Amino acid sequence: MTIDETVLDNPVWFSLTEKHTNHGVDYGNIKIYLPDYTPFGAFINGEDTSVAIEKYSKLTPSFFMVGEKPKMPSSFKPPIKYVGLQMIIRNNINYPITEHIVELNESHYQDLMNLVDIAYPDFFKPKTNTLGRYFGIFKNQELVAITGERMQTDHFTEISGVITHPDHVGNGYAKQLITHTSNKIFEDNKTPFLHVDQTNLGPINLYKKLGFEIRRKLEFWRVNR
Secondary structure (H helix, E strand, O other): OOOOHHHHHOHHHHHHHHOOHHHEEEOOOEEEEOOOOOOEEEEOOOOOOHHHHHHHOOOOOEEEEEOOOOOOOOOOOOOEEEEEEEEEOOOOOOOOOOOOOEEOOHHHHHHHHHHHHHHOOOOOOOOHHHHOOEEEEEEOOEEEEEEEEEEEOOOEEEEEEEEEOHHHOOOOHHHHHHHHHHHHHHHOOOEEEEEEEOOOHHHHHHHHHHOOEEEEEEEEEEEEO
16 A cells, blocks of 8 residues: 655644644644644644744744744744755664663653753653653663654654764664664554754764655744744
């Protein structure tokens, strides 16, 4: 069966429509994740987003609308554009896994957030880890690398939170965790995809080596209250 990939043209919208309906604010043709989960929203049908943005900005001072440029409230500054690459992989990864990989649970939460605070504080929110499974590698009882799942539709799961402690970079932990996470997604009969800033060449090359392909560019518009 051929799966329709066009839902990935608006991944935030379809994630909040299909799998994460309880984790967002619904303004009709505009949907935005609750700020404790992840800072992304989206819209359809060229909707005028200005009223929804004004309402939502009372919950958090900064977030992103993904896709087309949003219409802003008159009192706001123009949104700041970032361009990301959306990458996808359609077959299992054969990279060797030599480390012991742990599926993280509630008992690992503080370890997880400590690592996030060091390496990835901007996009990982207090409840991001509840959007999917997260996997980690420990060294000397310290969590040193993680990878997990974020946005999810009926047929696709986003790989996110690819984080390695700066003292442990270069050991192949990210490759092993991405391999493990991707193959778990395939076991669920779903397809892994991810997003990366188009200027972040190191991770882009890593993903390509593992078999990910660039599917399209996607615009992220930062809204600041």
